[in-house]
Amino acid sequence: MDFANATDLDGARLEQMFLRHTWPYRHDRLTVRVRHTRSTAFSGTCYYRDARLFINIGRNNRYPYLIGTHLARAQSNRTHWWRETYRLVLTDAYQLTLFVYLHELYHYLVKAAGRNPRRKEAMCDRFAAGALVDHYAVRVLDSRRRSVPRAAWDFQDLHAFVAAAPRSRTLLDLLPAPPSPRAIPVRILGVRTGTRRPDR
Numbered sequence: 001m002d003f004a005n006a007t008d009l010d011g012a013r014l015e016q017m018f019l020r021h022t023w024p025y026r027h028d029r030l031t032v033r034v035r036h037t038r039s040t041a042f043s044g045t046c047y048y049r050d051a052r053l054f055i056n057i058g059r060n061n062r063y064p065y066l067i068g069t070h071l072a073r074a075q076s077n078r079t080h081w082w083r084e085t086y087r088l089v090l091t092d093a094y095q096l097t098l099f100v101y102l103h104e105l106y107h108y109l110v111k112a113a114g115r116n117p118r119r120k121e122a123m124c125d126r127f128a129a130g131a132l133v134d135h136y137a138v139r140v141l142d143s144r145r146r147s148v149p150r151a152a153w154d155f156q157d158l159h160a161f162v163a164a165a166p167r168s169r170t171l172l173d174l175l176p177a178p179p180s181p182r183a184i185p186v187r188i189l190g191v192r193t194g195t196r197r198p199d200r
Contacts, residue, residue, distance in 0.1 A: 001027040005034040007057060009093055017098050021131045025109060026166040044100040046107040053104045057097050065090045070122035071129055071153035086148055088129060089139045102128035113164040127158050
């Protein structure tokens with residue numbers, strides 16, 4: 001992953017979080033840039049052709065931050081359709097940044113798997129929410145601030161949908177490459193070069 005962070009957040013921590021939750025998908029073609037927004041609380045963009053993800057986070061957000069999502073099932077009648085807004089309770093800017101990253105990552109995975117990337121906002125939200133609920137105990141609330149049971153929003157096999165996306169062979173593939181060892185010259189004392197021991 002070609003990663004760069006221009007925010008006040010700890011870049012090493014962000015990169016570690018991103019790599020951890022990119023598993024089991026390959027990241028070597030991804031370029032990820034984390035920046036501050038000028039006015040909005042957050043935004044994200046995925047450029048499929050260049051495999052570039054831009055994650056933008058507001059400087060003045062207050063936490064805990066309630067982010068509206070498309071997690072709920074869509075409902076409809078004879079004239080129109082609607083979806084309730086479920087909100088995630090994010091405790092800090094790292095969780096918000098991770099949510100936006102995972103949302104954009106799933107857009108990328110959908111395209112990499114050869115799927116039609118249009119109208120996938122709800123799936124991208126569910127992909128991101130799943131990681132935050134599983135690993136950070138993030139709460140999901142309905143419009144009345146009541147906890148939402150997982151079965152109400154986690155009803156798709158999102159990994160199966162992008163099964164054709166390139167995957168890493170092992171978890172080690174997601175770790176940054178270690179620095180190459182530097183050659184250190186070694187001199188052996190007590191042996192003169194250019195001399196030959198007599199044969200016995």
